[in-house]
Amino acid sequence: MTISRRQARRQALFLLYQWDLSGQPIGSQYAEEIDPWARGVAEAVAERAPLLDARITAASEGWSADRLGTVERSALRVAVHELETEEVPVEVAISEAVGFTKRYASDDGARLVNGILGRIQREVEAT
Secondary structure: OOOOHHHHHHHHHHHHHHHHHHOOOOOOOOOOOOOHHHHHHHHHHHHOHHHHHHHHHHHOOOOOHHHOOHHHHHHHHHHHHHHHHOOOOHHHHHHHHHHHHHHHOOHHHHHHHHHHHHHHHHHHHHO
16 A cells, blocks of 8 residues: 555554554554554654653643643654654644644644644754
8 A cells, every 4th residue: 555645644643643542552443554654653653752742841831741632742743753853844744743733633732733843843953
């Protein structure tokens, strides 16, 4: 199965959402075929979740990562992972996370995700 990177990123978000809510292994509850890139991203993000959450919490002015909604937290984790690994342009990582949050959570959640990622982006650029 070949899917676009955007579709694979969406699939990774869903895999992480299920993992975060259930505590079950990545992909164990996903009914469709899993794209290898999506699985790799989801597994890497799940493995690094405590570190990613610490970065998210540090950048979110009064909101710890565990207080965020599951969609917002999953989108942020994927985007921060992508910002750190520099696999995609910064604008793509942020735009995708904001778009997924807007679609699957709320406009307010999307604004929050955008603000947090903007702060993290500035930190990355400063280093």
